[in-house]
Amino acid sequence: MRRRAVPAVLEARGLSRRFGGLVAVADMTFTLRPKLAHAVIGPNGAGKSTLIDLLSGALRPDEGTIHLNGEDVTALPDWRRARAGIGRSFQRANLFSTLTAYENVRLAAQSTTPGWRLIGAVCDDAGTWDLALSALEQTGLEAVAEHPAGSLSHGQRRLLEIAVVLAALPDVLLFDEPLAGLGPEETAPVVKLLRKLASTHTMLLVEHDMDVVFAIAGQVTVMVDGRMLESGTPDAIRASAAVRDAYLGHRS
Amino acid sequence: MGGFLAQILNGLQYGLLLFLISSGLTLIFGVMGVINLAHGSLFMIGAYLAYVVAGLTGQFWLALPAAVVGGLVFGAVLERGLFRKFRQREHLDQVLLTFALILLFEEARAALIDNQFHAVPVPPALDFSVPVIGGFAYSAYRLAVLAICLAVAGGMVAFVERTRIGASIRAAAENSEMVDLLGLDARLIHTLVFASGTALAMLAGALAAPLQSVYPGMGDGFLILSFIVVVIGGLGSIAGAFWAALLVGMIDTLGKVYLPEMAGIAVCGMMALVLLWRPSGLFSRG
Amino acid sequence: MTRLSTKGHRWLGLGAALLASMPLWAAPYYMQLASSALIAAMFALSLQLLTGGAGLVSLAHAGFFGLGAYTVYLLGGGSSVFVSVPAAMLLSGVAATAIGRLALRTRGFYFLMTTLAFGQMLFFLFHDTSLGGGADGVFIARPGLIWAVTKSARPTVFLLLNLATLSLMYFSLWKLMGTMFGQALAGIRVNEDRMRAMGHDVQGLKLAAFIVSGALAGLAGHMAALTDAFVSPELLGWHRSAEALLMILLGGLGALHGPILGAFALTLARELGQSITERQRLVEGVVILAAVLLLRRGLAGWRQ
Numbered sequence: 148m149r150r151r152a153v154p155a156v157l158e159a160r161g162l163s164r165r166f167g168g169l170v171a172v173a174d175m176t177f178t179l180r181p182k183l184a185h186a187v188i189g190p191n192g193a194g195k196s197t198l199i200d201l202l203s204g205a206l207r208p209d210e211g212t213i214h215l216n217g218e219d220v221t222a223l224p225d226w227r228r229a230r231a232g233i234g235r236s237f238q239r240a241n242l243f244s245t246l247t248a249y250e251n252v253r254l255a256a257q258s259t260t261p262g263w264r265l266i267g268a269v270c271d272d273a274g275t276w277d278l279a280l281s282a283l284e285q286t287g288l289e290a291v292a293e294h295p296a297g298s299l300s301h302g303q304r305r306l307l308e309i310a311v312v313l314a315a316l317p318d319v320l321l322f323d324e325p326l327a328g329l330g331p332e333e334t335a336p337v338v339k340l341l342r343k344l345a346s347t348h349t350m351l352l353v354e355h356d357m358d359v360v361f362a363i364a365g366q367v368t369v370m371v372d373g374r375m376l377e378s379g380t381p382d383a384i385r386a387s388a389a390v391r392d393a394y395l396g397h398r399s
Numbered sequence: 400m401g402g403f404l405a406q407i408l409n410g411l412q413y414g415l416l417l418f419l420i421s422s423g424l425t426l427i428f429g430v431m432g433v434i435n436l437a438h439g440s441l442f443m444i445g446a447y448l449a450y451v452v453a454g455l456t457g458q459f460w461l462a463l464p465a466a467v468v469g470g471l472v473f474g475a476v477l478e479r480g481l482f483r484k485f486r487q488r489e490h491l492d493q494v495l496l497t498f499a500l501i502l503l504f505e506e507a508r509a510a511l512i513d514n515q516f517h518a519v520p521v522p523p524a525l526d527f528s529v530p531v532i533g534g535f536a537y538s539a540y541r542l543a544v545l546a547i548c549l550a551v552a553g554g555m556v557a558f559v560e561r562t563r564i565g566a567s568i569r570a571a572a573e574n575s576e577m578v579d580l581l582g583l584d585a586r587l588i589h590t591l592v593f594a595s596g597t598a599l600a601m602l603a604g605a606l607a608a609p610l611q612s613v614y615p616g617m618g619d620g621f622l623i624l625s626f627i628v629v630v631i632g633g634l635g636s637i638a639g640a641f642w643a644a645l646l647v648g649m650i651d652t653l654g655k656v657y658l659p660e661m662a663g664i665a666v667c668g669m670m671a672l673v674l675l676w677r678p679s680g681l682f683s684r685g
Numbered sequence: 686m687t688r689l690s691t692k693g694h695r696w697l698g699l700g701a702a703l704l705a706s707m708p709l710w711a712a713p714y715y716m717q718l719a720s721s722a723l724i725a726a727m728f729a730l731s732l733q734l735l736t737g738g739a740g741l742v743s744l745a746h747a748g749f750f751g752l753g754a755y756t757v758y759l760l761g762g763g764s765s766v767f768v769s770v771p772a773a774m775l776l777s778g779v780a781a782t783a784i785g786r787l788a789l790r791t792r793g794f795y796f797l798m799t800t801l802a803f804g805q806m807l808f809f810l811f812h813d814t815s816l817g818g819g820a821d822g823v824f825i826a827r828p829g830l831i832w833a834v835t836k837s838a839r840p841t842v843f844l845l846l847n848l849a850t851l852s853l854m855y856f857s858l859w860k861l862m863g864t865m866f867g868q869a870l871a872g873i874r875v876n877e878d879r880m881r882a883m884g885h886d887v888q889g890l891k892l893a894a895f896i897v898s899g900a901l902a903g904l905a906g907h908m909a910a911l912t913d914a915f916v917s918p919e920l921l922g923w924h925r926s927a928e929a930l931l932m933i934l935l936g937g938l939g940a941l942h943g944p945i946l947g948a949f950a951l952t953l954a955r956e957l958g959q960s961i962t963e964r965q966r967l968v969e970g971v972v973i974l975a976a977v978l979l980l981r982r983g984l985a986g987w988r989q
Binding site: 428434436488490491492494495496498499500502503505509510623626629630634659661662663664667668670671674675678 | 744787788790793798801805806808810812813927930938966967969970973974977
Binding site: 225 | 865875876880881882
């Protein structure tokens, strides 16, 4: 009840998406509240990545609406939603591998520069430079700023993936399995970063690692077969018999 | 009135020839993911084959099986020897390699035959006019071309729609990874599609030879028109290629008669409208 | 796209100086040959903004080149370059806006096919109608300059004029590639989807590149019409677009100065080929095969 008073940063109502006869996401309704990490968990194929695609605008929903800071953004294409403040990362590293880490982040930072000003502007104008550097600092990548993204270690690439999202100063962070494919040592710095961001940003986190989810998230939603099975605090989810049966049970 | 009817029939027949060319093109795009600018040259080769066969044997009809068999063999060789390797290349490389093929095919044509226009006589057995309606008569050979094209188109649709191999070709045209999933030999499918596409283009060339004579660079105009057909119809769609080919053939033919200056522009204008309305083609599923 | 270092620019400058000194030592024939290589270089360089810059392979480009050339004819002989240059760039730019808006609705193969068809539409416009003086082409009486050029001075004057225009075009594009715009195009070439997810107006950026590149092709065509005092629909044919792509690949897809090297190499290869065989298509076909199969990084040595 207490949370109701805080206005939602992002609100999804009745989101649905089908592929042919297959229902990928069905009637998902939820809100993302400021400075709160909202984790979405569920078995493979539950529709978690499709949900992120729907929120970021990579896919159009068949039904439902998305509001960002009270404004309806359902009809906006992906790049307009990004400008409106929805930033997303990708499950598979999706970077500019021939460009340096700094150039990767700079591309994201300059996306806020409007249209024709791009032609006049030198690449490293002060504003872009600050944004890009701050994103590299937050992710601890200053030391490798001049290295091509393709030459970075897997863990560094995951961090750069996050830095690219941060550089555009989004209101909402959508993270699609930011720990995918990382070994135990590489996981630690990313988890530390996620924990820090969770306290300053609005975040939707799709992640398989339950320890990380329960450590970071303030709210957890369980998806099964494209539907919301349960949503609540981490403690409530841990205690839920339905979730245990449908999902957590399989894992142990 | 008779004249207009004749133009309608001409447009239909031109459209069906276009379909023979562009159906192969659209399947090669869809299934193999290769752009082949030299597809129009294959049409040219078929026409010159008809010219040579008719000249040597005096029997034009022999040119049709020669074009089909020759096309299947030639296409299989091209696919195995060249296009299989082009598949992994970037679009720019594919464009230039197939552009080089155009130049080399034209050069071979100049070296083997010459650079002149040549008329190919209509086969004597069909060199008469058939009364169609009332007093209106139409060339028997043109009617035969219509019938042959329709039969080939029907046979192809039946093959693609009814057979197991056809089903995997359709699946592959929508998603090239599907072939692997269906457990069929993707390489065999590729060779089959490319060889059939080549045979169809060469058959179209042979059929067209008596209608428009043979000349250097004759494939170029057909290349552009069949690209337009593929764009209008939707990549990899046989049905789309069929209706788009009829539409383009009709507009081009009627345009050349009634608005000769605007025919080429009108066809491109058609394509512009389709792009505005449905950027991925009239018959695409996307 | 990789931009040349200071050292590289010294080499380019040396080449330019060599060309500029030609009136002192070369026969008119070779100055004319150099002029046509310079024009080919301008044309390929204008396309490089699209192809090397944003990764777009367009076959409509000769259409814009030809429009620029026909502007000189349509304005009539004797008009000043101060009128004909902006007019040519404007006309080509407007055509590029219209065609780009439509063609950029598509991607990949579709983009190739639609640009080919729209390019041919421009070709038909001059080939089939009487707008441009007919299918066989026309001579331009007294092609406009600021002053009257005597016939004997033409090779020298146009060599220097073309060299200056190419240098200016190269320098402007070099600057442009260093701006945020150039960086954004590079991002689109590498990973278009990610650019969109970052919030870049990918369509708008591509269209802007398409228009700038079309207008510059118009400038190249304008210089061709002045230099040759002749225009024909062949200038707009799609084979010319393919040749420009060849020059880009030959010179180096990843280098801004690649098309210049490619244009000179192709002109040289043709000239040498002409002395050996009459089969021009054979020569060009072999050059393409060599460029695509053997010389993948281009003369400049850069592909990415």
